[in-house]
Structure formats: C-alpha cells, structure tokens
Amino acid sequence: MPSSFPENSVGLVTPQCLHFDEPLVLRSGKRIASYDLMVETYGTLNAARSNAILVCHALSGDHHAAGYHKESDSKPGWWDNCIGPGKPIDTRKFFVVCLNNLGGCAGSTGPTSLNPETGTFYGPDFPVVTVRDWVNSQARLMDRLGIVQWAAVIGGSLGGMQVMRWSISYPERLRHAIMIAVAPKLSAQNIAFNEVARQSITADPHFHDGRYLEHGTYPKKGVMLARMVGHITYLSDSAMREKFGKASEELPSEAIKSNFGRDLRSGKLSFGLDVDFQVESYLHYQGERFSERFDANTYLLMTKALDYFDPTVDYDGDLAKAFEHSQCRFLLMSFSSDWRFPPERTREIVNALLKARKPVSYLEIDADQGHDAFLLPVPRYMQALSTYLARVSDEVNR
Amino acid sequence: MPSSFPENSVGLVTPQCLHFDEPLVLRSGKRIASYDLMVETYGTLNAARSNAILVCHALSGDHHAAGYHKESDSKPGWWDNCIGPGKPIDTRKFFVVCLNNLGGCAGSTGPTSLNPETGTFYGPDFPVVTVRDWVNSQARLMDRLGIVQWAAVIGGSLGGMQVMRWSISYPERLRHAIMIAVAPKLSAQNIAFNEVARQSITADPHFHDGRYLEHGTYPKKGVMLARMVGHITYLSDSAMREKFGKASEELPSEAIKSNFGRDLRSGKLSFGLDVDFQVESYLHYQGERFSERFDANTYLLMTKALDYFDPTVDYDGDLAKAFEHSQCRFLLMSFSSDWRFPPERTREIVNALLKARKPVSYLEIDADQGHDAFLLPVPRYMQALSTYLARVSDEVNR
Numbered sequence: 031m032p033s034s035f036p037e038n039s040v041g042l043v044t045p046q047c048l049h050f051d052e053p054l055v056l057r058s059g060k061r062i063a064s065y066d067l068m069v070e071t072y073g074t075l076n077a078a079r080s081n082a083i084l085v086c087h088a089l090s091g092d093h094h095a096a097g098y099h100k101e102s103d104s105k106p107g108w109w110d111n112c113i114g115p116g117k118p119i120d121t122r123k124f125f126v127v128c129l130n131n132l133g134g135c136a137g138s139t140g141p142t143s144l145n146p147e148t149g150t151f152y153g154p155d156f157p158v159v160t161v162r163d164w165v166n167s168q169a170r171l172m173d174r175l176g177i178v179q180w181a182a183v184i185g186g187s188l189g190g191m192q193v194m195r196w197s198i199s200y201p202e203r204l205r206h207a208i209m210i211a212v213a214p215k216l217s218a219q220n221i222a223f224n225e226v227a228r229q230s231i232t233a234d235p236h237f238h239d240g241r242y243l244e245h246g247t248y249p250k251k252g253v254m255l256a257r258m259v260g261h262i263t264y265l266s267d268s269a270m271r272e273k274f275g276k277a278s279e280e281l282p283s284e285a286i287k288s289n290f291g292r293d294l295r296s297g298k299l300s301f302g303l304d305v306d307f308q309v310e311s312y313l314h315y316q317g318e319r320f321s322e323r324f325d326a327n328t329y330l331l332m333t334k335a336l337d338y339f340d341p342t343v344d345y346d347g348d349l350a351k352a353f354e355h356s357q358c359r360f361l362l363m364s365f366s367s368d369w370r371f372p373p374e375r376t377r378e379i380v381n382a383l384l385k386a387r388k389p390v391s392y393l394e395i396d397a398d399q400g401h402d403a404f405l406l407p408v409p410r411y412m413q414a415l416s417t418y419l420a421r422v423s424d425e426v427n428r
Numbered sequence: 429m430p431s432s433f434p435e436n437s438v439g440l441v442t443p444q445c446l447h448f449d450e451p452l453v454l455r456s457g458k459r460i461a462s463y464d465l466m467v468e469t470y471g472t473l474n475a476a477r478s479n480a481i482l483v484c485h486a487l488s489g490d491h492h493a494a495g496y497h498k499e500s501d502s503k504p505g506w507w508d509n510c511i512g513p514g515k516p517i518d519t520r521k522f523f524v525v526c527l528n529n530l531g532g533c534a535g536s537t538g539p540t541s542l543n544p545e546t547g548t549f550y551g552p553d554f555p556v557v558t559v560r561d562w563v564n565s566q567a568r569l570m571d572r573l574g575i576v577q578w579a580a581v582i583g584g585s586l587g588g589m590q591v592m593r594w595s596i597s598y599p600e601r602l603r604h605a606i607m608i609a610v611a612p613k614l615s616a617q618n619i620a621f622n623e624v625a626r627q628s629i630t631a632d633p634h635f636h637d638g639r640y641l642e643h644g645t646y647p648k649k650g651v652m653l654a655r656m657v658g659h660i661t662y663l664s665d666s667a668m669r670e671k672f673g674k675a676s677e678e679l680p681s682e683a684i685k686s687n688f689g690r691d692l693r694s695g696k697l698s699f700g701l702d703v704d705f706q707v708e709s710y711l712h713y714q715g716e717r718f719s720e721r722f723d724a725n726t727y728l729l730m731t732k733a734l735d736y737f738d739p740t741v742d743y744d745g746d747l748a749k750a751f752e753h754s755q756c757r758f759l760l761m762s763f764s765s766d767w768r769f770p771p772e773r774t775r776e777i778v779n780a781l782l783k784a785r786k787p788v789s790y791l792e793i794d795a796d797q798g799h800d801a802f803l804l805p806v807p808r809y810m811q812a813l814s815t816y817l818a819r820v821s822d823e824v825n826r
Contacts, residue, residue: 058699158699218668218689218707222660225708226653228701233649235633251631255624259657262620270616281745288747288776291616292738299736301456301556303626303728306735309616310623330701337704338697340690347676349686369767378686
C-alpha cells in the first residue's frame with residue numbers, strides 16, 4: 031500500500047468487469063440476454079471460502095466502496111469509513127465483495143451501455159430492474175466467485191432491502207443479514223418524493239424521452255433537482271440547522287437561542303431570486319456535482335426499484351411469513367433522526383422477525399445526521415458493527 | 429342568501445378592487461407607486477367599528493376566504509370551514525376582511541399586472557415583497573375601511589407570520605393575534621424545499637426568465653412540480669398512508685398490519701416509468717390543478733416572503749424582545765402531525781411571549797392531517813377557535 035494512503039485504508043484497488051452470458055429473466059418478465067457486472071473486492075478469501083461478505087449499495091452508490099482507484103483520488107470509495115484493515119468490516123478477516131448493480135452507471139450493464147440488439151445505447155429501453163433481480167444477479171456473481179455461503183450480506187437503505195431479499199430468496203446462502211437504515215417497503219411519502227425526482231428529470235427538455243445520449247445532450251438540471259429533493263430527505267432538520275446555523279451562535283447571550291440554520295451566503299438578503307441562504311448554495315453544489323457523475327435513466331430505475339420493493343408480495347402482505355424460511359441471523363440498526371426510514375420502520379422488520387422466531391439483534395443509534403448517518407463514522411454505530419462482525423469472523427475463520 | 433347554499437354559508441359574495449395611490453416603500457428599498465388590492469368582506473361592521481377581523485392568507489390563498497362568487501361554483505372560499513354565520517369566525521358577530529396580498533395573482537397588483545412605467549406585464553420585475561410590506565399595505569386598507577383597531581388578526585402558516593408582524597409593527601391596532609400552524613421563521617429544511625420549488629419553476633423552458641406572459645407561454649410543468657413538492661410537506665406521512673392505503677385493510681387478519689399507503693392505481697405495477705401508485709396520481713392531479721390557476725412569478729415571490737420572514741431581525745435575534753411593545757392578547761395553535769411547522773416551532777413563539785410577559789394561550793391539537801390541518805374542520809380546533817372568538821365578540825360587541 032502506498033504510504034500516501036491512511037494505514038487503515040485498503041489502498042489502491044482495481045475494479046474487475048465480469049461478463050455473464052446466461053440470460054437473466056427479470057421480475058417484469060423481460061430478460062437481459064447477457065450483461066457485465068463491475069466488481070471490487072477487498073481482503074482475501076480464506077481456504078474454506080467462508081469469509082466472504084457482500085456489500086450492497088444504495089441509490090447512488092456503486093462497486094467502489096473502499097480505497098482509491100488512483101494515487102491522485104481526493105476521496106476514497108463510498109463506505110471507506112466501514113471497510114479496511116481494522117475497520118468494522120475488517121479486510122484482514124473478511125473478503126469483501128461489492129458490485130455495481132444492473133442498471134447502474136458505473137460500468138455494469140445499464141442504460142448507458144450499448145444494447146447489442148440495436149447497436150445503440152439502451153437508454154430508456156433498459157428494463158426496470160427490481161431488488162429481487164439484483165439479488166438474483168448477485169447470486170450468479172457469488173457462484174462465479176466460488177462462494178457457497180456469504181459470511182454476511184450487508185447494506186444500508188436500498189442496500190438493506192437487498193439484504194432482506196437475500197434472507198428470503200436464498201435462505202441457505204448467507205449466515206448473517208445486516209440491514210442498516212432500512213424499511214420493509216416505501217411509504218406513500220417516500221414514493222411521493224421519488225415521483226417528484228422522476229418528474230424533475232423527465233420534464234427537463236434535454237431528457238428527450240430518455241434518448242439524451244443519442245441527442246448528445248444531458249438533462250443536467252433535472253438530475254440536479256432530483257438530487258436536491260433527495261438530499262433534503264437524507265439529512266435531518268436538526269443536522270441542517272447545525273450545519274447552516276453558525277451565525278446563531280453569535281446571538282446575544284440573553285436571547286432565547288434557536289438555531290434555524292439561516293446563515294446567509296453573502297451576509298445580506300438579495301431581495302431577488304438569487305441564492306440567499308447557505309443551505310440553498312449547498313444544495314445547488316450537491317445537485318450539480320451529482321449531475322456530473324450520474325446517469326439520469328439510472329436514477330429513474332433506482333427510484334422505481336425502491337418504490338417496487340415489497341418483500342411481502344408473495345406472502346399475503348405478511349412480513350413474518352416472508353421470513354419463515356430464513357436461516358441467517360439478523361442485525362438491524364436505525365438512526366434516531368432518520369425521517370426517511372425512521373426507527374419505527376426498522377422496528378416493523380424486527381417485530382416480523384420476532385414473530386417468525388428468527389434470531390435478531392436491533393440497535394437504534396442516537397445520531398443527528400438523518401438517513402445519511404449510515405454512511406458516516408458515527409462512533410456507536412461503528413462500534414456495534416465492529417463487535418458484531420468480530421463474532422462473525424470467529425465463526426467463519428476457525 | 430339563495431337556498432342552494434348551506435345555511436351556515438355567507439352565500440354569494442362580491443370582491444372589491446380598491447386602488448391605493450400613495451406609494452408604498454418596501455423593505456427592499458424599492459417602491460410601488462400605486463397599487464390595487466382585491467378585498468372581500470363578510471358580515472357587518474358595527475357602529476363602534478370595533479368588530480372587524482382581518483384574515484391573512486397563506487402561500488396559495490387569496491381574498492376569497494368564504495362563500496361563493498356565483499351560483500354554479502363547486503367550491504366555496506379557502507377558509508369557508510371557519511367563516512360564516514355560526515362558524516368559528518361568526519359573521520353574525522364580526523365584520524371579516526380578507527385581501528389578496530400584494531404580489532398575488534388573484535386581482536391585487538402583482539407580476540401579472542401591467543407595469544404603468546413600461547406598459548407591459550410586471551413579470552419578474554415585480555419587486556420582492558415581504559411579510560412586513562404586506563402588513564403595511566394591510567394597515568392602509570384598514571385606514572381606508574375606517575377601522576382603528578382590529579378585534580383580531582387571524583392567519584395560518586404564512587398568514588400567521590403576518591399576524592405576528594402585526595403584533596410587533598402595529599401594537600395598538602389589534603386586540604387579539606391568532607396564529608395557527610406557524611413558526612418564528614423558516615428552518616434550513618423549510619428554505620431548502622422552497623428553493624427546490626423555485627428551481628423547478630425557473631428551470632422550465634417556458635419560464636423565459638419570468639417573461640412568459642410576453643412570450644405567450646407558461647411554465648406549467650415547473651409550477652406543477654413546485655406544488656407537488658409543497659404538497660408533500662403539507663401532508664403528514666400518516667395521513668398519506670391512510671389516504672392511499674385502503675388496500676392494506678384487506679390483508680389477512682393474522683398479518684402484522686402496517687399501512688404504507690401503497691395502493692396501486694391500476695391494480696398492478698407497470699414495470700415502466702408510468703404512474704404506479706395512487707399517491708403519484710394524486711400529486712399529479714393536485715399539481716396540475718394548481719398550475720392552472722396560479723402564477724409562477726407569484727409563487728416565487730411567496731416562497732421568498734416565507735424565507736425572508738424573521739421578526740427578530742431588528743431585535744438582535746431575540747424574539748422576546750421583538751414582542752416587547754405588543755399590546756394584544758395571543759392565541760396560538762399547532763397540530764401534532766405538522767412536520768412543516770411542528771408544535772416545537774410554535775412553542776418557541778409561546779416561550780418568547782411568556783418571557784416578554786404577554787398574555788398568551790396555546791393549544792396543541794391532535795390531528796393527523798399535517799400542516800394542512802389548519803384549513804380543515806378538525807373538531808377540537810374549530811371548537812377552540814369558536815370559544816376564543818365568542819369571548820372576543822363579547823369584548824367588542826358591547
């Protein structure tokens with residue numbers, strides 16, 4: 031590992047592109063004749079092939095979960111807080127696998143790939159993929175890697191939904207299911223926000239019914255707007271007040287202090303339509319950056335995968351029944367200020383698991399950062415994950 | 429009153445357009461040389477001119493608060509639940525005044541009016557107006573009507589902010605300040621949602637930098653999107669689940685029932701980008717309807733008025749100090765499921781009033797309908813308002 035990276039980093043990593051020739055039949059009934067999956071692994075598979083952990087990504091993630099692709103990278107992978115030597119998902123003990131899901135835009139087959147049947151980009155013709163389809167494709171990846179059973183499947187948010195589906199669809203193929211900041215399914219409010227995001231994208235004049243690549247354009251503004259809406263739901267109100275409310279610290283001491291997060295961008299109001307508050311500026315920046323790296327059609331697909339996820343669909347709406355044949359042990363974690371998938375939602379999964387008489391541990395973490403907390407090094411969260419996974423390592427690295 | 433209207437309706441009403449010639453200097457420093465205000469009144473001013481109530485509207489409201497403009501109207505004014513003979517704001521006892529605020533799009537001077545200086549529509553040149561500017565214009569209306577002191581000024585949401593400003597700017601000119609579902613000022617999250625709404629509108633290719641009227645176009649899709657975002661924040665998660673979760677009532681009785689509000693529009697998933705869930709359909713409809721009646725530039729102005737509202741700005745950030753010279757009595761009400769301006773926010777106003785030693789009553793109403801509850805006939809809310817205003821009537825109708 032080059033000395034320029036922190037000692038507990040996995041350092042330089044190289045993704046692999048794996049090709050799959052066997053057609054995949056999707057939940058929609060459509061099929062993908064063949065496809066590529068971009069994969070990154072960290073750590074070493076042990077002789078018993080028993081120490082593999084699958085990390086599932088959320089809406090905007092990809093296969094690059096930890097380490098750096100080149101020396102000059104300013105940021106590591108999206109879950110570098112969690113993955114590395116000595117980190118909760120300890121790469122000295124585990125072989126960690128992360129992939130870009132089908133329909134993604136980071137190298138796996140998706141809307142920006144060429145459709146072999148037409149010779150042009152899939153674009154809007156790429157079929158809607160569901161969490162179940164992803165898990166099926168992940169099972170094939172598992173076979174390819176020669177892994178019979180995951181030591182654990184781990185994910186937060188949409189990643190946690192994949193973990194849930196693993197425990198239901200492939201009960202014998204994972205020892206532990208670790209779901210973080212997850213819900214049994216989206217609520218009407220969650221779906222509503224997703225629909226606003228989709229409408230933002232499809233209303234952009236550069237969207238061209240999804241064929242923007244053929245038109246040499248990109249619905250940048252629409253993606254930016256979609257991300258801005260999303261971003262608000264990832265943060266908590268209190269985290270935003272803290273982040274954008276430095277000025278309120280300077281209030282006179284006798285004032286009843288309330289931090290509303292109203293820091294101004296330039297010290298005074300514009301009395302026009304300009305950006306006045308820091309929070310606006312921040313959202314623009316986040317939206318802008320995201321729109322430079324993320325494909326619009328993939329964003330649409332990801333939100334549909336979220337909306338469609340319902341593990342009870344084959345079980346008369348009964349989540350306990352869905353878990354009936356699960357064989358793994360479960361760890362669930364939620365964050366107190368997460369209003370996207372609040373602790374109540376996670377507890378519904380816990381209750382269903384209890385009703386199904388499955389072994390489950392649950393921890394609600396006090397954290398101010400909202401839904402985003404699952405990506406952050408919140409000490410109690412990191413500690414809990416470390417402790418749990420140390421026990422998993424003892425089981426699988428005998 | 430024609431027999432076709434309910435007995436407790438104010439019946440047919442006719443708005444008046446009042447012209448004001450004295451220039452109004454705005455908080456921005458800009459001035460409006462002359463302007464019109466559209467006004468509606470209900471009930472009769474008593475001989476002492478002491479029974480007048482000013483009703484202030486919120487973001488999308490106008491002067492038409494109660495009754496009907498014509499026999500064929502399918503819906504009455506926006507606060508008809510509250511205003512009428514025998515209703516909480518009892519028109520047998522009070523003379524009720526409601527106006528469309530400056531910058532509005534229902535007849536008062538605003539972006540859709542002709543700018544006398546240019547001979548064309550104001551459009552984006554209409555200056556940003558603040559809550560304080562509105563209250564100053566309302567004070568002139570009050571003078572015109574020959575009213576020295578309001579029996580009460582009443583409003584919900586942005587309307588409540590106008591009430592707050594009245595109590596600070598014109599302490600001797602109101603007896604009672606009644607604020608419903610209000611906050612001392614917007615939080616970063618509130619501002620963030622407003623900014624998404626603004627970006628939705630300005631990104632619409634038909635916006636033409638606000639000069640869409642001159643182009644003969646309208647940023648319909650942008651306004652629709654803005655309203656969709658707003659609408660989500662007006663409803664509570666639980667209200668949405670109830671509204672869009674009828675299907676979950678049919679789950680088998682042994683299932684752990686959770687209502688997520690996931691009713692499908694057509695009974696099955698589209699596996700495409702079509703509308704799948706009822707909640708999406710509902711939001712489209714609401715956005716569509718709104719975009720047919722509301723001006724885009726006015727929407728932008730209203731959101732800026734919300735963002736800018738800060739009654740503490742002349743008082744070192746101290747809300748108690750802002751209320752120091754207030755002379756009225758205060759009633760505040762909040763709703764348990766309102767996550768836009770939650771009860772905590774309202775309680776901050778109550779605490780500031782207590783610190784300033786002002787007479788204040790506060791009621792938190794258990795209601796599932798979110799921020800929208802302030803417009804709805806929630807029984808305990810209606811009861812409380814009735815009781816309070818009956819006492820006000822006793823004071824002013826001696």
